[in-house]
Amino acid sequence: xxxxxxxxxxxxxxxxxxxxxxxxxxxxxxxxxxxxxxxxxxxxxxxxxxxxxxxxxxxxxxxxxxxxxxxxxxxxxxxxxxxxxxxxxxxxxxxxxxxxxxxxxxxxxxxxxxxxxxxxxxxxxxxxxxxxxxxxxxxxxxxxxxxxxxxxxxxxxxxxxxxxxxxxxxxxxxxxxxxxxxxxxxxxxxxxxxxxxxxxxxxxxxxxxxxxxxxxxxxxxxxxxxxxxxxxxxxxxxxxxxxxxxxxxxxxxxxxxxxxxxxxxxxxxxxxxxxxxxxxxxxxxxxxxxxxxxxxxxxxxx
Amino acid sequence: xxxxxxxxxxxxxxxxxxxxxxxxxxxxxxxxxxxxxxxxxxxxxxxxxxxxxxxxxxxxxxxxxxxxxxxxxxxxxxxxxxxxxxxxxxxxxxxxxxxxxxxxxxxxxxxxxxxxxxxxxxxxxxxxxxxxxxxxxxxxxxxxxxxxxxxxxxxxxxxxxxxxxxxxxxxxxxxxxxxxxxxxxxxxxxxxxxxxxxxxxxxxxxxxxxxxxxxxxxxxxxxxxxxxxxxxxxxxxxxxxxxxxxxxxxxxxxxxxxxxxxxxxxxxxxxxxxxxxxxxxxxxxxxxxxxx
Numbered sequence: 001x002x003x004x005x006x007x008x009x010x011x012x013x014x015x016x017x018x019x020x021x022x023x024x025x026x027x028x029x030x031x032x033x034x035x036x037x038x039x040x041x042x043x044x045x046x047x048x049x050x051x052x053x054x055x056x057x058x059x060x061x062x063x064x065x066x067x068x069x070x071x072x073x074x075x076x077x078x079x080x081x082x083x084x085x086x087x088x089x090x091x092x093x094x095x096x097x098x099x100x101x102x103x104x105x106x107x108x109x110x111x112x113x114x115x116x117x118x119x120x121x122x123x124x125x126x127x128x129x130x131x132x133x134x135x136x137x138x139x140x141x142x143x144x145x146x147x148x149x150x151x152x153x154x155x156x157x158x159x160x161x162x163x164x165x166x167x168x169x170x171x172x173x174x175x176x177x178x179x180x181x182x183x184x185x186x187x188x189x190x191x192x193x194x195x196x197x198x199x200x201x202x203x204x205x206x207x208x209x210x211x212x213x214x215x216x217x218x219x220x221x222x223x224x225x226x227x228x229x230x231x232x233x234x235x236x237x238x239x240x241x242x243x244x245x246x247x248x249x250x251x252x253x254x255x256x257x258x259x260x261x262x263x264x265x266x267x268x269x270x271x272x273x274x275x276x277x278x279x280x281x282x283x284x285x286x287x288x289x290x291x292x293x294x295x296x297x298x299x300x301x302x
Numbered sequence: 303x304x305x306x307x308x309x310x311x312x313x314x315x316x317x318x319x320x321x322x323x324x325x326x327x328x329x330x331x332x333x334x335x336x337x338x339x340x341x342x343x344x345x346x347x348x349x350x351x352x353x354x355x356x357x358x359x360x361x362x363x364x365x366x367x368x369x370x371x372x373x374x375x376x377x378x379x380x381x382x383x384x385x386x387x388x389x390x391x392x393x394x395x396x397x398x399x400x401x402x403x404x405x406x407x408x409x410x411x412x413x414x415x416x417x418x419x420x421x422x423x424x425x426x427x428x429x430x431x432x433x434x435x436x437x438x439x440x441x442x443x444x445x446x447x448x449x450x451x452x453x454x455x456x457x458x459x460x461x462x463x464x465x466x467x468x469x470x471x472x473x474x475x476x477x478x479x480x481x482x483x484x485x486x487x488x489x490x491x492x493x494x495x496x497x498x499x500x501x502x503x504x505x506x507x508x509x510x511x512x513x514x515x516x517x518x519x520x521x522x523x524x525x526x527x528x529x530x531x532x533x534x535x536x537x538x539x540x541x542x543x544x545x546x547x548x549x550x551x552x553x554x555x556x557x558x559x560x561x562x563x564x565x566x567x568x569x570x571x572x573x574x575x576x577x578x579x580x581x582x583x584x585x586x587x588x589x590x591x592x593x594x
Contacts (some may be wrong), residue, residue, distance in 0.1 A: 007491075017397070017421065018417055024427065028431065078364070085334055110547060119554060133382075135355075165342075196321070223429075224428070254525060276431065279421055
């Protein structure tokens, strides 16, 4: 009896897990339907979010999400990939292992703790240093127009960069380690320097996996909530300058969901969430496929 | 001119000098990037310890927050986090371990790949959306924020993590062990439970503890489920409950420095638990790699 029942129990549990993924999408879609039916595609392009007139448009939050995540990638992708190269390829083994451990430990720090640090330490620091310097030297460019408050889009981008760095480093490191030795040896035998080995053999071989790592980082940045909510300033408008206060989809939901009246307003917030869900799930699937493909390719090679 | 019998002195051409300089520059940059990546960890640790130790006193640990104004402590949050994470573990550990056992022991390769893939995608879903999802399922129908919904949200975050570690650790258990057990006439379910899972237990526990540490630090899934509370709630899962991350979040937004300080104190407690767990479990594995 149990010999039949036990495997079935485990199977049912496993597929409840898979079903949950579908159920999350389904329930969010059902609850978002009212908003999508009322505003149609205009929901995504609308710029007003006005509970008094019951008009809701998502564009400021979509813009804030994309801007902050893009900024985070701009910082974290080069730093993360270079750090992964050092840790996996160039550093003495012990140093590499220890550094990788410390960088991964950063991912374990709760988002709200990073946010607390972001509000009281990082933002004032950024305002006094990087931000005031950029405003002073490049302030004539609209993108860098001040005043810089510390709290705003730029701080959110930096916080996100810090939070996605461990993802990018640890997955890039895995794919770099998976590059077959023979690839490096062939380059070395031709008299290449160590950096030429990295840029000519290792990185091209690991490219799809590194792109996957960066996309996973992007997925995390888009959905990251607490730390961003605490430092982005939660303004309603589309940001014009790097130092404007803004709002992301996740921070909009976090700050207004509980005060929203049940009905069109809650439905609109859930619609925001549905948009975010679709983006992150698609990105995650894409990234997993890229990383997995590389792993299987290198298993087949010697 | 070189004389016979002595090797030619290596003369670096201009091209080689350029390549060597580029090599040094890029290696230096890569090293700098890796060390820059470690800076935020120590910066956060330093400031949380600095500000948190100052705020840590017996009141913070033992008294509930005042209903209005400043003063009081975080006992409601500490008790709430303990209860909600415990209930989440009661839900997530059996579900995650058994589902992981399915993937490793019973599933065909395609079913295994499907479950694994789904679990990986689940890990990538923003945790605030898990909160919204549980809100529509367990809060909206009852018109009541409740701690049970908070625990379910945390459990949903823990399950895929536990599933993946269980499955990975089970794959390391040698086939021969299972075959020996089956050859003795022990039924499959007993073999999986008492041989495979038993052998993999230390690894599974590591995964469970890491998942617990992650759940304990989650704020976003609790905002619309357990909501947070200024009252001590012991055992009533049908009502709102406080949690350390929510306590940190709300107190950080208050205009009173005294309440901000409490946020630092609570952050210190939370970080202490999370980091000690992570360092104890992962650090050992790292040291093992270092010594080989």
